[in-house]
Amino acid sequence: xxxxxxxxxxxxxxxxxxxxxxxxxxxxxxxxxxxxxxxxxxxxxxxxxxxxxxxxxxxxxxxxxxxxxxxxxxxxxxxxxxxxxxxxxxxxxxxxxxxxxxxxxxxxxxxxxxxxxxxxxxxxxxxxxxxxxxxxxxxxxxxxxxxxxxxxxxxxxxxxxxxxxxxxxxxxxxxxxxxxxxxxxxxxxxxxxxxxxxxxxxxxxxxxxxxxxxxxxxxxxxxxxxxxxxxxxxxxxxxxxxxxxxxxxxxxxxxxxxxxxxxxxx
Amino acid sequence: xxxxxxxxxxxxxxxxxxxxxxxxxxxxxxxxxxxxxxxxxxxxxxxxxxxxxxxxxxxxxxxxxxxxxxxxxxxxxxxxxxxxxxxxxxxxxxxxxxxxxxxxxxxxxxxxxxxxxxxxxxxxxxxxxxxxxxxxxxxxxxxxxxxxxxxxxxxxxxxxxxxxxx
Amino acid sequence: xxxxxxxxxxxxxxxxxxxxxxxxxxxxxxxxxxxxxxxxxxxxxxxxxxxxxxxxxxxxxxxxxxxxxxxxxxxxxxxxxxxxxxxxxxxxxxxxxxxxxxxxxxxxxxxxxxxxxxxxxxxxxxxxxxxxxxxxxxxxxxxxxxxxxxxxxxxxxxxxxxxxxxxxxxxxxxxxxxxxxxxxxxxxxxxxxxxxxxxxxxxxxxxxxxxxxxxxxxxxxxxxxxxxxxxxxxxxxxxxxxxxxxxxxxxxxxxxxxxxxxxxxxxxxxxxxxxxxxxxxxxxxxxxxxxxxxxxxxxxxxxxxxxxxxxxxxxxxxxxxxxxxxxxxxxxxxxxxxxxxxxxxxxxxxxx
Numbered sequence: 001x002x003x004x005x006x007x008x009x010x011x012x013x014x015x016x017x018x019x020x021x022x023x024x025x026x027x028x029x030x031x032x033x034x035x036x037x038x039x040x041x042x043x044x045x046x047x048x049x050x051x052x053x054x055x056x057x058x059x060x061x062x063x064x065x066x067x068x069x070x071x072x073x074x075x076x077x078x079x080x081x082x083x084x085x086x087x088x089x090x091x092x093x094x095x096x097x098x099x100x101x102x103x104x105x106x107x108x109x110x111x112x113x114x115x116x117x118x119x120x121x122x123x124x125x126x127x128x129x130x131x132x133x134x135x136x137x138x139x140x141x142x143x144x145x146x147x148x149x150x151x152x153x154x155x156x157x158x159x160x161x162x163x164x165x166x167x168x169x170x171x172x173x174x175x176x177x178x179x180x181x182x183x184x185x186x187x188x189x190x191x192x193x194x195x196x197x198x199x200x201x202x203x204x205x206x207x208x209x210x211x212x213x214x215x216x217x218x219x220x221x222x223x224x225x226x227x228x229x230x231x232x233x234x235x236x237x238x239x240x241x242x243x244x245x246x247x248x249x250x251x252x253x254x255x256x257x258x259x260x261x262x263x264x265x266x
Numbered sequence: 267x268x269x270x271x272x273x274x275x276x277x278x279x280x281x282x283x284x285x286x287x288x289x290x291x292x293x294x295x296x297x298x299x300x301x302x303x304x305x306x307x308x309x310x311x312x313x314x315x316x317x318x319x320x321x322x323x324x325x326x327x328x329x330x331x332x333x334x335x336x337x338x339x340x341x342x343x344x345x346x347x348x349x350x351x352x353x354x355x356x357x358x359x360x361x362x363x364x365x366x367x368x369x370x371x372x373x374x375x376x377x378x379x380x381x382x383x384x385x386x387x388x389x390x391x392x393x394x395x396x397x398x399x400x401x402x403x404x405x406x407x408x409x410x411x412x413x414x415x416x417x418x419x420x421x422x423x424x425x426x427x428x429x430x431x432x
Numbered sequence: 433x434x435x436x437x438x439x440x441x442x443x444x445x446x447x448x449x450x451x452x453x454x455x456x457x458x459x460x461x462x463x464x465x466x467x468x469x470x471x472x473x474x475x476x477x478x479x480x481x482x483x484x485x486x487x488x489x490x491x492x493x494x495x496x497x498x499x500x501x502x503x504x505x506x507x508x509x510x511x512x513x514x515x516x517x518x519x520x521x522x523x524x525x526x527x528x529x530x531x532x533x534x535x536x537x538x539x540x541x542x543x544x545x546x547x548x549x550x551x552x553x554x555x556x557x558x559x560x561x562x563x564x565x566x567x568x569x570x571x572x573x574x575x576x577x578x579x580x581x582x583x584x585x586x587x588x589x590x591x592x593x594x595x596x597x598x599x600x601x602x603x604x605x606x607x608x609x610x611x612x613x614x615x616x617x618x619x620x621x622x623x624x625x626x627x628x629x630x631x632x633x634x635x636x637x638x639x640x641x642x643x644x645x646x647x648x649x650x651x652x653x654x655x656x657x658x659x660x661x662x663x664x665x666x667x668x669x670x671x672x673x674x675x676x677x678x679x680x681x682x683x684x685x686x687x688x689x690x691x692x693x694x695x696x697x698x699x700x701x702x703x704x705x706x707x708x709x710x711x712x713x714x715x716x717x718x719x720x721x722x723x724x725x726x727x728x729x730x731x732x733x734x735x736x737x738x739x740x741x742x743x744x745x746x747x748x749x750x751x752x753x754x755x756x757x758x759x760x761x762x763x764x765x766x767x768x769x770x771x772x773x774x775x776x777x778x779x780x781x782x783x784x
Contacts, residue, residue: 037542050541056534057632059545062515063531065508066552073553077560097574104571114564121497122560124589128501129508135620135645136512138638141630145621152617159589166587173494175575176360176584180375180594183359184606187781195603196782218304222311224359224577263631264535265528335578353578358602360580368682374582376597377668377683388686389668392601393778419778 049253051261058262063137067130072249074123081116082238089168091234093227096170120162127158139263147255150248157245164237170230178233179225185216192216312337315411317403321432324348329364329382339398339410340364340371342382347431350398350410351384357391371395385418394418400430434672439659440767443760446655453513454643457635458521461514473506483674489662493567498588498661505654509646515633516642523634531632582666582679591660592653598668599762601773601783609759616752620645623741623749644753652759687772690714707777714775718784721758726750 016022017030028039041047057063088107089099104110131151134140140148167178190197191214198209211223221228256262316337324330324343333339338361340351353361360375370387371380378391385394399414408430416428423429453460460466477499480486490499519529539545572581586594596605629637663670665677691710695703704710729750730738738746765771775784 031542034540037540040542041540047542047546050545053538053540054545056537056539057531059539059541059548060534061548061552062511066548069549070552070556073549073556077557093575100571104568111561111564114567114569115560117569118497118563118567119560121494121588122556125497125501125504129504131617132505132508132649133512136516136642137633138630140621140624141627142621142625144630145625148621149618152614155617156614162589163587169571170575171572172575172579172581173570173572175577176375176581177586180358180360180584181586181590184593184602186359187602188607189603192603192607194781195607196780199780212309213305218301221304221306222309224311225575226311226577228306228309265532265632266627266630338578358597360584361578362580363582372667374580374667375584376594390598390601390772392773392776392781392783 051257054262055264057264064262065129065133067126067133071123071126071130072253074119074126075245075249078116078119078123079242081112081119084112085116086238091168091230093170093230096168096230100169100171116165120165123158124162127155131155137263144255144259144263147252147259150252150255154245154248154252157241157248161237161241161245164233164241167225167230167233168237175225178229182216182219182225182229185219186211186214188215314413315409318350318408318410320407321348321402321430329366331364333410334361337410337412339412341408341410347429348400348408349384349429350400352396352398352412352415354396355391356386356393356395357389362395397423397428399427401427402430434675437663437672439663439670439763442659442663443651443655443763446651447760450647450651454639454646457513458517461510461517466510466514469510470506473503480673485676486674489673493570494588495661496567498657502654502658509650512633513635516635519632519634520636523636529632529634535631583664583668585660585664588657588661592656595656595660595664596759599759599766601781603781604784609755612752612755616756619748619752623745644756648756652756687766687770689773689776690717690771691776693769693771707779711775711777714773714784718774722751722754725754 013030026040027043029036031037031040038052041050041052085103088103090096100113103113134148134151163178163181167174186192186194189195190201191209192198193207193209193211193214193216195209195214198214199207201208211217217223219229219232220226221232316333318333318339318341321343324341326343326345328343330341330343333341334353338353340353342349342351355362355373355375355378357373357376357378360373362371362373362378362380365372369382371382371384373379373389373391376390378386378389380386380391380395383394384397386392394417396415396417399411399416401409401411403409414427416422416425460469477490480490489495515530519531522529585591593605593610596609599605600609624638624641626637635642659670662673665671665675666679666681667683669681669683671677671681690713691703694713695701695710708715726747730746734746734750737749741749762771762774765774773783775782777783
C-alpha cells in the first residue's frame, strides 16, 4: 500500500505570498533573497523614492538622523489629519470658531486637531533638524547645491503652511498672530503702502500703492484680517501651498538620487 | 531649390526672437490677470464714516472709548475742540489700550507708547497715531470720516479738517 | 535670577558660551562635559518648575514644542560636533574618517534603510498620539478685532522675527532681514564650494563656515525665539524667567535717534528742518559701514577668501555677513545709548 501522501501543513505565509492577489500586487517573492529585496524597491512606487542600494555610511542613523525621511512622514500624517479636519470645518467668520469647538466635543476620539497642530510644530522642528544635519555634514556642496536651494524653499513653505494654518481656528491667538505677521507686509518696500518708496509710486496726487492695493491687501483680501483673509488663508493652507510643496518635494527627492545619492566623502 | 527655401540665419533669429517676444507677452498677460484676480472691486467691510453724537456728549479732557469697539476710533475732547484718533498702532497695527492712570496709549504687542495727542514717545512705533477727518454734520452731530486720515509727520495735523474747533 | 536677567546679560552670556564652544569643541564635547551641561539644563528646569510662573510659561501647550526643541537641538549640536571632532582627530593621525571607511560599501535599501525609516516613523507616531492625548490644542476667545491680547505674539517659530521688531522697523525686521536670511541660506553652497569636506562630519577644515552657521542659528534665531517666547510679557516688556508678568510694570523706554544725539545733545541746537541735513550723519555712517569694512577685510582677514571667491562672490558674502552682524550691533547700540534709529525719515517710512 503506498504511503498516504503527507498532507502539507498549511503555511499561512506561503499561502499569502503565492496567492494570485499577492502576486498581482507585488510581482516578486517575499524578500528573502537579494534579488527579491532589490525588486521590492524597484517595483514599488513608494519605496522607489530610494535607489536599490545606498552607501553604508549613508544608511546609518548616526549620519542622517533620519530627519529628512521623518519630515516627509510628518507631512503625510499632516495631510491625513488635515483632510479629516476639513470634513468638519467651514472657513467663514460665522462658523469657523464654532466648528473648532464642535470638533473637540462632537467627534469621537477628538484629538484630530491636536494631532494636526502638534504635528505642524513637529514638522518645523524636523525640517530645521534636517537642514542642520545637511549643513554639518557639508552635504550641500557641489553637485548638490541646487537641491539645497530647493530645500530652503521647502523650509519656507513649511513655515508658511504653519503660519496660514494658525489663522483657521479664528480665536484671539490666531487673529492677532496673523495681524502682527501680515502687518509686516504693509512695510514692504514699494509694494506695501507703508513701505519705503511706496509714496514715490503715484500719478499726480493719486497714490498707486494704498491700503486697498498693496501686497497685504492681496494676501488678506481686505484691509484687515477679516472674512476675506480667513478664506484666502484656508485656500492657501489646504490647496495652494501643499500643492507647491508636493511638487518641490518630488524634485527634492528625485534630485537626491540624480546628484549622487545620500552624500558621502569623496 | 533647397537653398532658397531655407531660411537664412538672420531671418531665422528674428522669427525666433518674435516667437520669444510673443511668448513673454502672453505669459506677462496671463500673470497680470492672475495678479488682478487677487484684488476684488468690492470689499464688504464696515462703512468708513459714522456719526458720533453731539459735541456736548464728550467731557473735556477725557479720552472717549465708546467708538473703539465698533469703529476703531478714540474721540478726544480738549478745551479747544475734538479730534478722532485711529486705534491702530503705527508699528504693526495692534490696538493700543488707553491707560488713564498713566495718561498714555500703550500698545500690548511691542510696547509702543503714545501721548494723549497721539504723538509717539516710547517703544518701536516710528510715527504718531493717525487722525481721521472730523466735521460737524448739518444736524449738529459729529461726523467722523475714516477714509481720510492725517499724519502728524507730514504736517497734516495743521489741516482744519483734522481737528474740530468748538 | 530675575535681577541679573536682562536682554543684555542673556545675549552677552550666550555669545560668551558660543565662543567657548567653538574655541574648545574637543573639551566641551566630551561625554563628561556634555552630561554636565545636560545636568545643568535639567537642574535649571527642575528647580524652575517649582516656581509657579515659570511652570505656567513653560507648560503652555504652544510653548512645549520649544522646550522640546531646545533639548533636541542641544543634543544634536553636541552629537554633530562630537562626530566632527572624532573625525578631525582621525584625520590628524592620517586615518580615514568614519564615513570614508564605509563609503565604498553598499547596502540594500530594503530592508536596512527602510527598517530605520519605519522604526523612526513608528516612534514618532506613538509620540505624537501621546502628545496629543496629554496636551490640548489651545483655543482662546473668538476673534475680536478691537481687543488686542496683551502680549500679542506671532507663532513661536516667527518670534525671532518679532523680537527683531523691537530693534528694527518692520520693513527691515519683517521684510528685508527674512529675505536676506532666505537668500543667504540659498547662497551657502555657492559661497562654500570646497568639495573635500563634503559628506562627513568635520569641524577643523570648516571652522569659519560652521561658526557662522551656529552663530546665526543659535544666537540670532533660537535665542531670540526663547527671549520672545519666555521672557517677553505684557506690553512686550522684558521679564525674568521667574518674574510674574505684571501688566502694570513700567519700563522707561525713551529712545532717541542718532540725529537727536548729534544735533541736540552734541551741538546743542535744534534739529535741522530738511531731512537730508538732519539725517546726513546717519546715512553717512550706514554707507561707511557697508562700504569700508569689505575693502579693509579683503586686504586683511579675508585675503584668502577674496582670492578664492573673486570680487562678486566675495562682495556678496561680506554684505551678508555685515547685515547679519547689523542685528547684534543695533541691539547693543539700543542697550548702550537707547538709540532708536540711525537714520529716521518718517516722511518716507524709511527708518534704519
